Amino acid sequence: MHMILVTGGAGFIGANFVLDWLTESQESVINLDKLTYAGNLNNLVSLKNDPRHLFIHADINDSETLKKLLSEYQPRAVLHFAAESHVDRSIHGPAAFIQTNVNGTFALLETVRAYWQNLDSDKKSMFRFLHVSTDEVYGTLEADDPPFTETTAYAPNSPYSASKAASDHLVRAYHHTYGLPTLTTNCSNNYGPLHFPEKLIPLVITNARAGKELPIYGDGSQVRDWLYVSDHCAAIRRVLESGIPGETYNIGGWNEKTNLNVVHAICDLLDELQPKENGSYRDQIRHVKDRPGHDKRYAIDARKIERELHWKPAESFETGLRKTVGWYLSNDVWTEQVLSGDYKNWVNLQYQT
Template identity: 55%
Template sequence: MRILVTGGCGFIGSAVVRHIIGATGHSVVNVDKLTYAATGESTAAAAADPRYVHVRADITDGAAMRAIFAAHRPDAVMHLAAESHVDRSIDGPGVFMHTNILGTYTLLEAAREYWSGLDADGRAGFRFHHVSTDEVFGALQPDDAPFCETTPYDPRSPYSASKAASDHLVRAWQHTYGLPAFVTNTTNNYGFWHFPEKLIPLVTINAIAGRGLPVYGDGGNMRDWLFVDDHAEALVLAVERGRPGETYAIGARQPRSNLQVVGAICAVLDELRPDPAGPHARLIHHVHDRPGHDFRYEIDPAHAESALGWRARHDFETGIRRTVQWYLDNRDWWTALQARHDSTKRLGVAPAGAAA
């Protein structure tokens, strides 16, 4: 297949690009406008392959999207481009509405126009895969069953509300126009090339530098953690095997509290890069919680595992060790990011749990 991937220079998108080029025979058209959280370095290995092309364009630009469909003739779309940081959505919700809602609408219309012009076999084989989040389902209490494909929507932040709206648009285009579309919802991802404003890279970088590790509230907020390479594998299997109108909830069965995550990072660093001043956990301190902080997210991935023939390969301990080692080995990348983003005050200072 020729797969059009939006947001392919972002964290999850770049993992998808690397997986497609490295592990399949498919080709990639990566549509990414290179916002602050996207880095070309994350797709450098793929860029050397003739099956890969990057088009710098904005998904809210309808003319550009139509031109990309006409020029590259994709067999499938994997739509990952989105604004995704909850704290940023609280501070400035407008860009989330613009990118996540208007951008998805614009892409759907370009895809529908292109799909309508295909022959019968092309229309039957085409797929529009919309990648979403478990945050659209709201928050779980300690004894609640995990989210699944039939969990009612109850978004709590501007970010999750914008993603919920985009999910509804995709399903409406599938139901009303017959566009062969489906949705995947996932939980918190972690791994390589993660922009350092999110919980795990931020804590890792702060701890390496000996800076404080501020944790929201009591640190008890729970998330289900999925290694990004495992997620990328699931997403590509979904575009190969997914059925129009379906939903696939993708998770790792690895719930941890924010405080447990921070403690695990500290323990790995104590082993890999001991600090003469003492255990890294000494840097943890608690700060006032953010507005509307959801307590718990967790996914039951049983349907996705069965339908896609997939299961997460990494347990949390293995994945977090690999991730911390990667940040130790790639200091030049994240220090350069910090230097380039002087206006991004979150780099190195946001409370742990800001992205969770």
């Protein structure tokens, strides 16, 4: 029976991918996640009794567990989402980013390479290793610079983006040196349901509703391209289906917005959908000291994936943001468990961690 193996499938993008995959396909998923602070089994609660979903609590650095899983289940593809991904955390504690994003990707590649090399010729030719990465590896852009393309030189500016750049280079090397059929995707800023509330959009939604300040770094003029998470998942499915091994595909939403524009848009939606008794949510905005090395602008040129694989995003920023705010308004229990740390209780009970 065909199946795929997903790393980091209890995190924000990984969980959305697994949920979307099992909605769109009957193919089973082995879901491996270390369950660090951002890995949340509540993201997968709807799959509790789904026989197509097998969850494994393990670290991608655990080569023995990976070897056993690959040998037993013989997946036709490995999709690598597992990563430390928060820039602020990487500034204060870069070691974890090297351990997971660099060492973990290396360990995964080594184990997968050994598995792939021992497949029969048909399975070997069909196998794919899809590595999910970020536009931050390309560095920063000035206001008038063209967007990042797949051939833009790497120039990472944070420990996080440097660790992801290193992982991208390892994946490329394993294709060119060993012939491993790899695919790499570099996406812009994702947003949507299940987003851990340390990132801008979920942080603003949860802080606004709690009556807290809405912190914006500097003057809020930093520009990001925003990609609705389900659009990202659809693009990854398309790359897995028809991408050419060894190629890189940039995935973007064609939605460049300043951070201040984004916060204003969230406040305006909340004013409409859950108005305060007095004033606007915009009144809670506070500008704070900018973070070190803050990149000015990211922008993705997603024409290659549209031209070659016929994918483009279905959501505009306006439709995606409305869906996102609506999801948070309808899922207070999920948010409260994340903010309180209660989402970890089941893991502690189950795995004695």
